Amino acid sequence: MKKLFLFLLLTTLTFSSDSIRVVSTSQFTTEMLLAIGAEDYLIGTSFLDDEILPELQQKYNKIPVLAAGAPTKELFYSLNPTFLTGWQSIATPKNLGTIEELKENGVEVFFTKSQKTSNIDDIYEDILYFGKRFNLEKNANQVVKNMKSEIEEVKSKNLGKKKIKIFAYDSQESAPFVIGGNGIGNTMMEIAGAENIFRKSSFSFGTGSWEKILDENPLAIIVIDYGDKSYESKIDFLKNRSPISELEAVKKDRFIRIPLSYLSSGIKVSKGIEKISEGLSEEQK
Template sequence: MTSPRSLPVTLLLIIGLMTGCGTAQPAASPPPSTPSTVAGFPVTVTNCGVTTTYQRPPRRAVTMNQHVTEIMLALGLEKSMAGTAFLDDRIPPQYEAAYNSVKVLAEEYPSYEVLLSAEPDFVYGGFRSAFDEEGRGREALEKAGIDSYLSLEACPAGPVTTDLLEEEIRTIGRIFGVSDRAEQRVAEMRAVLEGVEEKVRGAEPVKVFVYDSGDKTAFTAGGAGIGNDMISRAGGVNLFADLGKAFGDVSFEQVADRAPEAIVIYDYGDQSVADKKTFLLSNPALKDVPAIKEQRFAVLPLSATVLGVRVPEGVESLAGQLHPDRFS
């Protein structure tokens, strides 16, 4: 066998080029992009008093509460999700396949240990309760190196309207580097809302009471949540808009005094719409209420009444139930 020492220099150079050994090695591949060189980043977001700078889009997000999960799915971000938790009702058919590709961590909120087991780099909560548990608070998550975001409806700086929904979607689009998708979604939502506005223009507003739940008192929609704006856009008047929060308790006597013409039932959880109607119809405090006498009810899934992508379709559905003559 010929020793390498006895081969001509030219042949050794050729062998070196072919094997990557020797002095004529090809240039090394450039190192992968560092977080600071990701296009469009860093992105700094101040959310509910917490300022976060993202050097790159999150890769292992966990969503807690259905409406924020659906925002992620509507933006095509299921591959950036390491887990999800807490459904109130069914996922819409158009998002079902994407949702089924994401691991469900818990039926309600996961424990801190279960949350950590998903190795998240970002936790997105829809309600303040998502961050209530000790160890799962935003400060604790930050100490663990996990970024977090809370739906703007939980800490509004002003009225909660569809403008705030647009801000929410655009911000999530920036955080995940998909601003183009966010703008497309905003345009689609505006088109639906403009169509509803055209149909209910000039209609006599319907006096509405929202029934979420409760037997001793009524848990209803106040003036500080997106539900109030939805009722207005659908051609209604929220009789408890003076309640200075998104949701709150009122007495059934107060409901009777304000004489709603229609009752909007939020559909979710173990108590069915039929059971809620039966309870309201049999409540002696409500027997003289116009909505009860006429059995005039409208129904919306809870996930369509909080700051999520179902709001425009929720407005359209509610408008059709309050003003059926405008949608025939």
């Protein structure tokens, strides 16, 4: 009888309606939650693009990694989750189920507004939402304050300077996969003092053309570092086999290395802007 009572007590404590059990399926939402101090709510993460911020690493190491990509539905539900956030693409029949299905199974779903916009203010709103939802509003406000301060510092440094023409190379060889004009990456480049040659395109990430790059002759190239294809292999392609190998920027190694997570709609955006700005400053010397 005592064992049964203990079991019921533990079950009530662990899975009560007041208990929030969060699964985060993107690095940017994981880092948002860790930055505001919500690590005790996290029961699993996935989709790590690259390294977690060093100041968050210790917290991150204590949270189970469910999968490199999408966790299985069986694993997800075995954890008794009550809250899901991350990439919106996770809520499909092939992954964890539709939003409606998740809600029917008792899972609250929140997908950040900022992953579909080019407005940094939307990132702030997402962070503040998490702060309110997890009763960590003071922490969330401080994170936003720090980000704004870092961005304002970059803006002040670039005040009055001429924009530097660049583009951001993600991958692909037949035609370059690049950052376009309809996402947070383009906004970051603008704040950092750059002019994205693909800024007039309607996509966030999409296929550009080698011909346009040759015509525009950018001064520098952001090379996005992530995944199975190394940064070094991308540089090797651009320098030795690509149609733009004779560009001045390529021949003079004017490459700015940016990890993918610094170009995602999360807390690293301010630091990503700093990295781009610093890279451009190096090329101007």
